[in-house]
Amino acid sequence: MLAGLALCHITGPAAAQERKNVAARDLPPSAVVIDQDDRLSRADFARVNGLPLSVVNARFGATGLVRCGSAVGTGQLVGASNVLVTAAHVLFAPGGKPRGDGGGCTFQIDAGGRRQVVPIDVEGVVCGAREPYNEPAVKDWAVVPLAGAVIGAKPYMPARSIAVPSDIVLGAAAKSGGVEAFSLQSCRARQVTARAPSGLREVALDCDAEGGVSGAGLLTPEGAFVGVYVGFRSAHPGKAGPYSMSHYNFGVTAEGTLREAIDEVVGRNRSASVAP
Structure with a gap:
């Protein structure tokens, strides 16, 4: 298991308020909209981009809702149909305790013609930090096995790297207050705002987001996984x-x-994975 890496200290502009977004009762959300809200439904995204809806559903269909205790965020299947990637603060509360246990943390996704709700194995998590609120943002990620495989969704495959600047698609499953709302947005990774010795980069985005978008996938226009939204x-x-x-x-x-964490958890859970 990966742990104990010394990552760089990150600070924002003196005039800016930093928050790791999550739709939880004890964490008031704020929407940060760049210019105007350009998030689209899958159907509208397909129309605007001249793609069949079936292609959009297949390409961006591995995103779903993460519910953990009172928190509601976004997560996605990456690398395998039973491996979830999200932001660590969606799973862990201030102080480092899981927001839920047993069946209290689930991944909800519409796939294979039906809604599937799969428990999250929080004890099997590999993450940058279990106390992400006290750590630099580059530690705010989590890769966690699911108790079972999702059937009918094509997991995102991790890309080798992301060029900055570059065009991306932000795929989210919720809005503030834990409201279920799947959206896709074509936007850009604009600039690198921090680098870590562990090889991760923090990247400023001109995408629109709010509480519930935490953990959403940063995807290429072709549907490859290149990162996770934090705040x-x-x-x-x-x-x-x-x-x-x-x-x-x-x-x-x-x-x-x-x-490395994605590769580790995928390898560890490969025998339990079911091909979509």
């Missing part, structure tokens, strides 16, 4: 404005120890 830094959260270093969302790249 925002903004001098005016809740009020739309142009992208700047005092108003942006950010994520962590699926490189270094995060990529």
